Amino acid sequence: MATRRQAQGTDARPTTEAGRSLLPSKLTPPRISLRQVPRPRLFDLLHAGTQQPLTLVSASAGAGKTTLLASWSSTRQPPGPVAWLSLDPGDNDAGKFWAYTLAALCQSSAVPGDSRLRGLVLPPEPDDSVLSVLVSGLAELPTPVVLVLDDLHDITDATVLEGLEFLLRHAPRQLRLVLATRVDPPLPLQRLRVSGQLTQVRAADLAFTVAEAADLLAVSDQVRLSDDDLAVLHARTEGWAAGLRLAAMSLEGQSDPHRFVTELAGDDKAIADYLTGEVLDRQPEELRSFLLRTCIVDELDGDLADALTGGQGGESMLAHLERANGFVTTVNSRRDSYRYHRLFADLLRYELRSQAPDQVGGLHRRAAGWYASRGLTVHAIDQAIMAKDWPYAADLMARHGPGLILRGEAATLHDLVGRLPADLVQGDSELALLGAADGIVRGDLEAAVAQFLAISQREPLSGKRQGRLALLQAIVRTAMAWQLGDLDQALVAGTEALGLQSQLGTDAGDDDARVITLLTVGAAALWAGHPDSAELHLREGLAAAVRSGLTSPRLACLSQLAFLYAMRGELHEALRWGTNAVELAAQEHDSASSIQASVGFLALAWVAYYRDDLGGASRYADQAAAASGVGWPPMRTGVAILRARLQRARGDPAGALRTVAAARRDLAGWSPPLHLRRWIVLTEAELRGAAGQHQSASAIRRSLEGSGPLSGGEALALARLHLAEGDAAGAAAALEPCLDGTAPGAFLMVPAEAWLLDALASDALADHDRAATSLERALDLAEQGGSRRSFLDAGAPARSLLARYHQRVPTSWSYLDELLQASAESVQASVAAPRLIEHLTEREHTVLRYLPSLMTYEEIAADLYVSLNTVKTHAYGIFRKLGVTGRRQAVRSARELHLL
């Protein structure tokens, strides 16, 4: 029997691997066949229940829970749009469970386009703080939403259940939860029950009444039963929905329904047992064989049915089965994917195993081959194991295992290997290593050592297998180094893996593994400070991911490329790629995507920072931190540096220093690459210099000089330190490689900044012509790239330069004026934290809300039906009370004071 009942992605999207993308079929109620009977008394119960937080539909298999809820959902009765989620045992993972829940909610029309739920990207292990966002997002909905969680009995994971309990405890008023389950869930329902907020629909409610049973049988005009026979049938089935449905199928075309009912009543067999036999015996041989051969998978379309039967016409057969007797229901909106009723599928599987036990393995083997040919790796391995075809299962694992490991699915792989016979795994180096990959990747060194020792003591393998084993070892080392943040090591091992993949060719595994290796090597190169090599690998990985239709690695490549362009100071490109990445992530809604998107968020945060949108930068930084969850060490560093820069820009240099010092201490816990370490050190030195600690700043500077070649961004930081110390010649020397293009562009090499620093240095060296030319270039670049923050961060010296060279710079007058104004405000903001001198009046609050917009004062006046002078009076009142001198600065202060 299929103990691992996974929803199976037969709708042929290669990316719908278990655990990666979401299966759309889980998010729609099964379609209700024409044979459905309306059940007003139960609809009334559900109606009353969904006026309140929780409705529990609890009854045994075949009681008709799903059918009732699906048919109720399709009426106009629910108090709001219905979000549907069909659970299965694979959802015992908090990240996956909440990703599906969120996707179900967002798919319903209850969630408007601008709801914060749409932008919510979940970390792999959502905690209460994330669920709080979900709760408040739900509370803000304009209409109630009915969330149906079907088959909740499949959820046994304590973390998921705790999360559900949290949701119930904070029951946002717009959420109407409906739980359908075979066993009462381990949730504290007593409080809700006592306060009358819980409605229950139980077996006794679900049981068909005699009248409903008559309706059910009357749907088919081939069935004619007397009232007496109907009463007998109802008594024998006890109104059990599955029993009545099977009886209806058996009765179709019966020449003597009275005899049928009498025999049924006189038989001691279990009702499902008796009726399954009746139903199957009555089917033509062709149909009977079709049912038995196709019942071994949970979900199928015509193509998979043909693969299993070895015949043709599977699609029309499935359509017929749905129409004629409800053996199957469609599970997706395209109506080409079907599922047997669970109870019936179980009965069919037992029938197959008792009638034709020798066929079971072959059928699973066919299913495995079909899934493998569609790139549905996990399903393929699952079926190969059920077929007990160990060599095939082992081969699939060897081919696809590397891809699974690099994608962070080592745990799934571990479970799959665990289902193979133990002696087989112990005798095979490759399988043993695949099974242990989970522990090794998670940094379980004991497991790693034991495994490598065991493998090195084995007999030598054949050439091809030796090559594959070497590749696997390289992949495992790459994944381990990557997760520990040891990027130099990840780069070495990953490059070795790429080489071995090229050598082995098609023996190396599938496209998937190649794409993910390219991505891993590219990202490691980027974060270790090798942007050119990173770009090559990421571009190649992206192209291959697009070619193979792999969503998750595609998203990861987009994100990493966005970060790469941000680091090179190519802000337009960074914005374009980063926007693509987070949009794709928002469509996917799963936790794997959120990790990938976190780097894209960080790229967008840097873009916003350089464009002087500090609020936007701060929001993106929060999203980056939230999406990366517990965190990949290099991301922690990247986010911390940005946050320190933001704090400094907002006039909190002490806070900035604390942030960066904490990030420096964090470096001790892993093996950061040299460039990342330098980035922290330089940021800290600049902050110390800005805070007046000139000695320690110059000590840091001296320690860096002579520590090997510097990247562009590092050289810029060095030049800033020189300038702060009054050493213009030193600054000019440090800048040279940046200006002649010989410096590698790793880490925040914003070209406008290089020219601005050169202008400052030249000015100090009294080379006024060069200062003017360089300033002009800096202005042009800043205006084109929108990197005006470069000027603001340079502080008072840059402002003075702008003011003095105002006449010598022929272009960009308006931009220059804007910069001067912003720079004056920025300098002012950085000396005094905003405070409110006096409370705003109600009218001032109204006007304040318009200030962040692009509307002129005239437009605001028109909008408020007041005169221009009134608006100006209010605006000046706001400025005075906020202690500011301009609109822009007022917005900034008001935001910090949470007035906006």
Added chain:
Amino acid sequence: MKQTRSPGATGPTIYEIVVRGELSQRYVPAFEGMTLATGGGQTAITGPVIDQAQLHGILNRVGDLGLELVSVNPTHEPAPSAPVG
């Protein structure tokens, strides 16, 4: 439900699980390793159970198949040698 000793501590315990209705051969694969004995409108599913986890697994299967559970009892009697049905 009485329990004579803790299953798992000293090897498997023989359990007798009674469900309503007489089950046919179709159900033999569902309860692998157990024997099915029918009579009087009931079926006794008897066999060795290693621990509570396995017992709960079998009870879940009873539920999955829409069968009605009548009783669950540990027993010291040896299981019948051949499946009956």
